[in-house]
Amino acid sequence: MAAGAAALEHILTPEALEKLNKLGDYLRDKVNADCEKRGLGVRLTGLGSVNCIQGPSSPEAKRLMYFGLIERGFWADQRGTCVLNLTTTQEDVDAFAAGVVEVAELVQSVGGLV
């Protein structure tokens, strides 16, 4: 409890929190624009730093998406939830966005998108 209180006071400042949520908005907009441009049926939905990958059409396709991202060093969950944290950088987000697009191409190529 003391650790949480200290973190709220010194680490989770209003500026840090706003920056984190703006990063999430940027990620969502970037993935959605890139996927739309490439005709990929994958989108992120969410608010701020909390987002979810939408598009894989079956549990198997979701797993393919999940493992494709793991293979590239990104750990979303099998449902597609991808949440940023205070250590997430701009570089992380750009790399993750590229990874999502890359894996979306893969999943699409095997007919796994809605």
Add this chain to the structure above:
Amino acid sequence: MQTSRLSVGGRQALLGITPDMTTVGKYYGGGFAFGAFGGKAAIMDMYARGHTQS
């Protein structure tokens, strides 16, 4: 629970909503299992009669 992280006052602050009750948890506990709820005195009195503080 999830929307408390969207601003200092949560999603409700961004939308200009003052709720009757609100819940927080997760990261508030610094990694430990944690949850908290609160609300207007009239409601909280029903749950914790005599324990509300202003």
